[in-house]
Amino acid sequence: MTTNKIEIKDLTVNYIENKRSFNALHDVSFGVGRGEFVSVIGASGCGKSTLLSVLEGLYTPAGGSVQIDGKELHGTGTERGVVFQHYSLFPWMTTRKNIEFGIKQSRHDVKRSERAKIADEFLSKVGLTGFGSKYPSQLSGGMQQRAAIARALAMNTEILLMDEPFSAIDAKNRVILQELLLKLWEGDGSEDRKTVVFVTHDIDEAILLSDKIVVLTAHPGTVNEVVNVPFERPRRREDLVKTDEYGKFRNRLLSLLYSDIAERIGGDEVVL
Amino acid sequence: MTVKKRYLRVTHLLFIVLLLIQLLPDRSTKEVFTSSLVTFAVGLEVIVLAISAFIKKEEGLALLLDITGFVFVILAVWSLATAKYNVLNDMLFPAPGKVIHQFVEDKDKIWVNIVSSLGTTLKGFLLAVAVAVPLGLFIGWSARIGGAATYITKFFSSIPPIVYIPYGIALLPTFKSVSVFVIFLATFWPVFAGTMSGVLGVDKKIIDSAKVLNVSKPEMLFSVILPASLQQIFLGCNQGLSVSFILLTSAEMIGARDGMGYYVKYYSDFGDYTRTITGLLVIGFVVIGVTFLFNKLQNRLLRWKR
Numbered sequence: 179m180t181t182n183k184i185e186i187k188d189l190t191v192n193y194i195e196n197k198r199s200f201n202a203l204h205d206v207s208f209g210v211g212r213g214e215f216v217s218v219i220g221a222s223g224c225g226k227s228t229l230l231s232v233l234e235g236l237y238t239p240a241g242g243s244v245q246i247d248g249k250e251l252h253g254t255g256t257e258r259g260v261v262f263q264h265y266s267l268f269p270w271m272t273t274r275k276n277i278e279f280g281i282k283q284s285r286h287d288v289k290r291s292e293r294a295k296i297a298d299e300f301l302s303k304v305g306l307t308g309f310g311s312k313y314p315s316q317l318s319g320g321m322q323q324r325a326a327i328a329r330a331l332a333m334n335t336e337i338l339l340m341d342e343p344f345s346a347i348d349a350k351n352r353v354i355l356q357e358l359l360l361k362l363w364e365g366d367g368s369e370d371r372k373t374v375v376f377v378t379h380d381i382d383e384a385i386l387l388s389d390k391i392v393v394l395t396a397h398p399g400t401v402n403e404v405v406n407v408p409f410e411r412p413r414r415r416e417d418l419v420k421t422d423e424y425g426k427f428r429n430r431l432l433s434l435l436y437s438d439i440a441e442r443i444g445g446d447e448v449v450l
Numbered sequence: 451m452t453v454k455k456r457y458l459r460v461t462h463l464l465f466i467v468l469l470l471i472q473l474l475p476d477r478s479t480k481e482v483f484t485s486s487l488v489t490f491a492v493g494l495e496v497i498v499l500a501i502s503a504f505i506k507k508e509e510g511l512a513l514l515l516d517i518t519g520f521v522f523v524i525l526a527v528w529s530l531a532t533a534k535y536n537v538l539n540d541m542l543f544p545a546p547g548k549v550i551h552q553f554v555e556d557k558d559k560i561w562v563n564i565v566s567s568l569g570t571t572l573k574g575f576l577l578a579v580a581v582a583v584p585l586g587l588f589i590g591w592s593a594r595i596g597g598a599a600t601y602i603t604k605f606f607s608s609i610p611p612i613v614y615i616p617y618g619i620a621l622l623p624t625f626k627s628v629s630v631f632v633i634f635l636a637t638f639w640p641v642f643a644g645t646m647s648g649v650l651g652v653d654k655k656i657i658d659s660a661k662v663l664n665v666s667k668p669e670m671l672f673s674v675i676l677p678a679s680l681q682q683i684f685l686g687c688n689q690g691l692s693v694s695f696i697l698l699t700s701a702e703m704i705g706a707r708d709g710m711g712y713y714v715k716y717y718s719d720f721g722d723y724t725r726t727i728t729g730l731l732v733i734g735f736v737v738i739g740v741t742f743l744f745n746k747l748q749n750r751l752l753r754w755k756r
Contacts, residue, residue: 234662260662265655270677270754279673283663313754 182209183337183373184233188242191228191399201398202228205242208392208404213371215363217384218392219435225399226377230341233375234260246337256284258337259330263345266326267314273301274310277329284333300328304358320351327359338374344383356383357415363387364412381431385424386415393434403434456502456511461519465495468526474534482533483547490550491525494518544724552728560713560728564736567702567709570626571694571740574633578690582638583683586645587671590679599646607639611697615704629701636697637690644686648679681755684748691744695737710736 191203202225210216218226231237232244235254244251246258259280260266267276277297281288288296301310304324314322323343330338344352363371378384384391388407395402408427409418418424468491472484498518505511525546531537533545544552553560589599611632618628652675660674676683702711710733717725 234658236658236661254662254664256664258662260659262655262659265653265659268656268659268674268677270680280663283665315754 181211183212183214183247184210184375185245185248186210186229186233186242187245189229189232189239189244190241191225191232191237192240193228203232203239204398204400206394206399206401207242208401210373210375210390212373214389215371215374215376215387216390216392217376217378217388218394219378219381219384219431220394220399220402221396221435222379224394224396226379226394227341228399229394230339230375230377233339234258234341256333257335258339259284259333259335261323261326261330261338261340261343263342267322267329269314272311272313273306273317273325273328274298276314276325277301277332280329280333284335296332297328300332301325303331303362304328318351320347320355323347323355324358327355327362331362336373338372340374340376342377342379345379352380352383353415356386360387360413381428381435382419385409385428385431386413386418391431393431395437402437405431405434451508451511455508457499459515461498461515461522462495464519464522464526465491468522468529471526471529471534476533477536478533478540478545479536480540480545481548482529482545483551484529484533484545485547486551486554487525487529487545487547490547491522494521541721542723544727548724549728549731552724553732556725556728560710560732563708563710563713564732567698567711568736568740570629570709571633571698574630575637575691575694577630578634578637579641579687582641582686583645583676586642586683587649587675587679590646590649591671591675600643603639603643603646607643611636611693612700615701619705625701625705625707629698629706632697632701633694636693637687640689640693641683641686644682644684644689645679648682649675651682652678681752684752688744688748691741695733695740699733 186209187207189203189206190201192199193202206225206229208216218229220226228237232239233251235251235258267273268279271279274294274297277300278293281293281296282290298307298310301307304327306321306324306328309317309321309325314325317325326343330340344355347355363374365371374387376384376387385407391405391407393402393405394400408423469488472488476482476484495518498514501514502511505514528546532540532543533547614632614635615628618631619625622628622631656674656678657670660670665674698709699711699714702709703715706712710729714726714729714733717723717729
């Protein structure tokens, strides 16, 4: 019936804090097509990370459903690779060992001897050749995220879930990492693209990377609008940001992002 | 490093002063074995010179020379106070040469006692670690009943392990097994507590990271939780180790037939204070040696921490 890789329907998540339950996500529905790059954006506290936790299998929703390939999602699974903002890598393993561990978990057909080779291949793809025997604490934040991406890619999963992977990185390196991810994901067309759900609060990051952007509104988290990104691929940041369309599109997203806040200001509800 | 920096050091001057002091006439009524002291000092100086020729780090060399300098000063003061001016009771305070001479004479006996002491300690200690770590991982992780377990642990670890000795003697067949039992108890509780607090303190992000990789339960415990709580485990082990030595030597003084504590107690009962002091110094060196090796192991296993 559906051709979507991930189908989220009427998803409701409640958080219990101090014995009071509050609604983190309310009736969230959207689909992610096969090989599609979808970003979820929203102000902090809108439940975008909670949404990803549900997709990761770390959080059980109170209502609604998540289907992957038409099958109900239950718990964690190695068909989904994950990159977190922090601690994606185990600090006691070298970068190479971290990647090998990921491969071991998701690809049972790969022999032990081959894992190191695959690990080195992906280290070189993210520009970390020669850093395989370093521990995460010996790498900068940007390099750690490169290694985390290398592991997620080396696991060769069809789905990639990324929870604000570049938020803790300084502005210059963030741009570099965004372009690296874009290049790796777009590939050269010889392989199927991965299905990606990418959570961020950075509008420019979302526009550069995504096919589709889901804008969430807070309290409770609901989908404000799902917007298709109209720009051709392969994309280049320099070419993109120069165009008038980019500016217009960005403004539209901004107004969507802040529409709820504007409404509330109009209703004298929010003290900023 | 320049040659001047490498060899022109106060320590070597102290060495010469120590030798010059030995030229003074002896005033002690007892034998003082000046030749043993001189042999020891020359041997130490030669070793230090050899090491300083090869050492690369300047801080390392400075540390080595400072420690050696201290040793020379202590030996100089010690021999002045005993052999040379006899200001201390020469029955209670043997000259340094005499202690060194005694050590060489007794070295086989001392070796047997060291092996016996270390064997007992290691048995109790390793047994405790082997039981406490898996148990702490399991209880700390599953069901998270850690809170209750923490209070129970606090209660048991607050009992000074030495009071188990009389009960142990009633309970177990040999004094050796009593020592192992008491060291086991002394190590078990701090290691168990350390492991549990380590497990309870593991960052949730690391656990999430492991969960999304679909690790199995044994893998979660031994490949994730164990390394993540290793630092706390080592804290417990360090505590256990230092208490173990105190306990062991105390136990040996109460009723053992061998071991370093026994050596010290036995000879002081006979008024042989040369051997008593020899024993004290040997215990110091053994404990330092074991602690040093243990720290090496710890640094090796925790090298991923910055």
